[in-house]
Amino acid sequence: MTQRFLPGLLIATGVLVAGLIVAFAVGRYPVSLGELFDVLWSRASGRAPSASEATENVILLVRGPRVIAAVLVGAALAVAGAAFQGLFRNPLVSPDILGASSGAALGAVLGIFFSLGVIGIEILAFGGGLLAVAAVYGIGSALQSRDPILVLVLTGVVVGALLGAGVGLVKYLADPYNQLPAMTFWLLGSLASTNAGDLIPLAGPVAIGTVVLVALRWRMNVMSLPEEEARALGVPTGPMRIAIVAAATLVTSASVAASGVIGWVGLVVPHLARALVGPDFPKLLPTCALLGGGYLLLIDTLARTVAPIEIPLGILTAVIGTPFFIWLLAGMQRNWS
Amino acid sequence: MTLSGRNLTIGYSDRVVGRGLDVALKQGEVLALLGPNGGGKTTLLKTLLGILKPLAGEAQIDGRSLDALSIRDRARRVAYVPQVHNPTFAFTVETVVLMGRTAHGGLFSGPSAKDREVADRALNEFGIAHLKERPYTMISGGERQLVLLARALAQEPQFIVLDEPTASLDFGNQGKVMREIRALAASGHGVLFTTHDPNHALRAADRAYLLRAGERIAEGAVRDVLTRGQLEALYGAPVETLTDPASRHTAFLPG
Numbered sequence: 001m002t003q004r005f006l007p008g009l010l011i012a013t014g015v016l017v018a019g020l021i022v023a024f025a026v027g028r029y030p031v032s033l034g035e036l037f038d039v040l041w042s043r044a045s046g047r048a049p050s051a052s053e054a055t056e057n058v059i060l061l062v063r064g065p066r067v068i069a070a071v072l073v074g075a076a077l078a079v080a081g082a083a084f085q086g087l088f089r090n091p092l093v094s095p096d097i098l099g100a101s102s103g104a105a106l107g108a109v110l111g112i113f114f115s116l117g118v119i120g121i122e123i124l125a126f127g128g129g130l131l132a133v134a135a136v137y138g139i140g141s142a143l144q145s146r147d148p149i150l151v152l153v154l155t156g157v158v159v160g161a162l163l164g165a166g167v168g169l170v171k172y173l174a175d176p177y178n179q180l181p182a183m184t185f186w187l188l189g190s191l192a193s194t195n196a197g198d199l200i201p202l203a204g205p206v207a208i209g210t211v212v213l214v215a216l217r218w219r220m221n222v223m224s225l226p227e228e229e230a231r232a233l234g235v236p237t238g239p240m241r242i243a244i245v246a247a248a249t250l251v252t253s254a255s256v257a258a259s260g261v262i263g264w265v266g267l268v269v270p271h272l273a274r275a276l277v278g279p280d281f282p283k284l285l286p287t288c289a290l291l292g293g294g295y296l297l298l299i300d301t302l303a304r305t306v307a308p309i310e311i312p313l314g315i316l317t318a319v320i321g322t323p324f325f326i327w328l329l330a331g332m333q334r335n336w337s
Numbered sequence: 338m339t340l341s342g343r344n345l346t347i348g349y350s351d352r353v354v355g356r357g358l359d360v361a362l363k364q365g366e367v368l369a370l371l372g373p374n375g376g377g378k379t380t381l382l383k384t385l386l387g388i389l390k391p392l393a394g395e396a397q398i399d400g401r402s403l404d405a406l407s408i409r410d411r412a413r414r415v416a417y418v419p420q421v422h423n424p425t426f427a428f429t430v431e432t433v434v435l436m437g438r439t440a441h442g443g444l445f446s447g448p449s450a451k452d453r454e455v456a457d458r459a460l461n462e463f464g465i466a467h468l469k470e471r472p473y474t475m476i477s478g479g480e481r482q483l484v485l486l487a488r489a490l491a492q493e494p495q496f497i498v499l500d501e502p503t504a505s506l507d508f509g510n511q512g513k514v515m516r517e518i519r520a521l522a523a524s525g526h527g528v529l530f531t532t533h534d535p536n537h538a539l540r541a542a543d544r545a546y547l548l549r550a551g552e553r554i555a556e557g558a559v560r561d562v563l564t565r566g567q568l569e570a571l572y573g574a575p576v577e578t579l580t581d582p583a584s585r586h587t588a589f590l591p592g
Contacts, residue, residue: 086426089424089425089426090425091425091426144350146349215444215445216444216445217447218439218442218446218447218448219439219444221428221432221436222436222439224424224425224426225424225436226419226422228383228386228388228417228419229417229419231388231408232386232388232412232415232416232417232419233412233417233436233437233439233440233492234408234409234411234412234413234439234440235408235439236408236409274426274427278427278428278429278472279426279427279428280428280429280432282447
């Protein structure tokens with residue numbers, strides 16, 4: 001396993017750039033590379049574009065917001081996944097370990113149940129994710145234990161199961177012709193309805209959470225050591241854990257609110273990134289962000305192009321993620337990281 | 338400087354492990370902590386590190402309570418060498434040693450050029466500079482122990498506390514680690530280590546502290562304390578003494 005930073009970072013950047021080009025070019029209305037650069041350049045320079053207005057609309061209004069959202073969500077889930085895996089010292093952890101996704105899911109299905117409209121649904125999903133993690137953290141901390149990490153994970157599992165039951169109940173009670181399909185589609189994850197207005201409520205929390213995680217990058221290395229070792233190295237593990245969980249949850253909840261539940265990205269991408277640059281967080285976090293953005297962008301492009309109808313993202317990430325993860329396991333048995 | 342505990346009651350919120358313990362460690366001195374499993378060695382060690390709060394009494398550095406120091410200031414005075422373990426992530430040896438510099442850097446900063454210098458010096462000190470780029474998970478147990486020692490040295494502490502530093506090592510590496518412990522004391526560190534082997538205490542320590550069922554049963558210079566009688570009382574098992582007629586060195590055999 002090589003752990004060179006620059007080559008790894010270049011590969012991750014390459015994946016993102018390739019994803020961007022393919023995502024803009026491919027679709028029901030194909031756009032050539034020349035047209036893409038023409039439109040972007042004309043926007044940047046203020047000159048009139050030579051491409052048609054329809055092409056410009058496809059690039060800027062139809063694909064643009066969706067592409068940006070896919071990059072943001074992918075980057076966010078990958079960074080949050082890496083943070084949680086480090087914090088819980090377990091490479092099998094995904095960003096919804098503390099209930100962020102199940103809380104968001106319950107919020108969203110309630111929003112759909114009460115016919116709240118897109119903004120209401122997103123606010124409920126975002127709040128649901130934050131509340132669920134806060135509840136898990138509160139309960140986990142109240143239960144005094146010598147192994148706070150284990151208690152936290154178990155509390156997350158238990159609360160997540162309860163929230164899952166809540167989601168089941170709301171689906172059971174929902175109108176099967178209008179609400180239930182909407183709930184199912186949301187729970188499987190999609191960026192199909194993303195528009196420019198969705199980007200700020202997504203980008204804001206993602207930026208804040210990511211900045212905090214990047215700022216704490218070195219402390220996150222130490223936090224991935226056993227609790228007592230981290231403290232003996234001078235890191236106050238309690239407050240540090242709260243800061244990392246809060247930042248990663250902010251990022252996860254904003255992503256889930258914007259895109260629905262998309263599994264696997266936060267689990268698989270950090271593994272790929274570690275294979276490229278190693279587990280050192282100062283190198284891992286930027287690699288995760290680039291790779292996660294490119295990965296979800298490629299998957300989202302598949303989701304909207306391979307079939308006549310949109311394939312839910314959560315299904316594609318699982319179908320691609322599972323064999324990929326098994327392949328990864330086969331190759332890395334000697335070395336977990 | 339002295340790392341000390343006065344009239345310590347040690348343990349956890351639901352369980353008292355030991356009472357009335359007095360212990361003192363000066364810089365430049367090696368103290369070995371011996372005793373049967375469950376006798377309180379690790380608990381006492383964690384209390385002196387400040388990781389565990391004493392239930393009564395006070396752990397101090399030069400008369401100042403460890404509790405009154407921030408976790409960061411504590412880490413700049415006392416370093417901890419845990420038992421060799423297999424960590425989750427394959428950090429490079431250099432990154433592991435650099436983690437020892439954490440308490441010297443700001444909250445949001447990574448290792449500085451100076452931190453890298455200090456880490457390099459620590460790696461050289463233990464002769465493992467060639468392992469720098471290797472993943473910590475891919476080196477031998479003996480090498481890992483040296484990496485953890487280098488990390489403790491990079492912390493630039495006055496005291497180094499080691500939990501069974503020879504436990505999982507082969508015969509040759511046990512000797513090497515004991516020599517390094519002597520070297521750490523010679524360079525002015527106060528060293529405290531726990532061990533299951535009284536011969537290791539004889540080799541590497543100036544003083545021994547015998548702990549049984551949470552009580553100190555003896556403390557003093559290793560030659561005075563580590564006797565057949567004391568060890569039989571400590572472990573509740575017969576002990577045989579061997580003496581090399583040429584060097585007059587003594588060793589113990591269990592049973």
